[in-house]
Amino acid sequence: DARVTQTPRHKVTEMGQEVTMRCQPILGHNTVFWYRQTMMQGLELLAYFRNRAPLDDSGMPKDRFSAEMPDATLATLKIQPSEPRDSAVYFCASGLVLGTGDTEAFFGQGTRLTVV
């Protein structure tokens, strides 16, 4: 049963601490997205990788956020230092680009981050 796996599912941390969220995309998928979901802003695209190369991270606050794909089975999203306004649910999604160029995204269960 192929699925996107995110860890941890929940994280509570103090302001100023580093937070690392991990994502294991579905095997064979060549596209990875990171989204942040809040009540106020909805789903915001933070970063987007194709074949492990970052294609777009314009939605990500560069001073504190970083996203990487060390290999095809792992994507990471780091926040350093974390702030209370970073509290949100962070979703990773993976997809396979079809011949048409279309990508259907498969979402993980999310990491619920609370920064106190």
Place this chain on the structure above:
Amino acid sequence: SQQGEEDPQALSIQEGENATMNCSYKTSINNLQWYRQNSGRGLVHLILIRSNEREKHSGRLRVTLDTSKKSSSLLITASRAADTASYFCATDGNTGRRALTFGSGTRLQVQP
């Protein structure tokens, strides 16, 4: 900013009724997709409609796309209590950046 905006924001219907949700977007697209999110869970892909298609069906789902009006609708027929969820449209723009941009969602409540 959100590319897609769903309407209504919330919808409450009785089991067996049809539910219609609308999505408007701003820029040209390659395709438009609909996703469902149950409370506390990740999003699940429902259906994709390409920019050269006008209507698509999948089970009890019917999606229409009007590129001249930059709008789409999702119809769920014969709704069930299990259809209770939030529904999001997502656009795949053709500006070169092929990432999905999501709307704000419609919360659907189906009363048994």
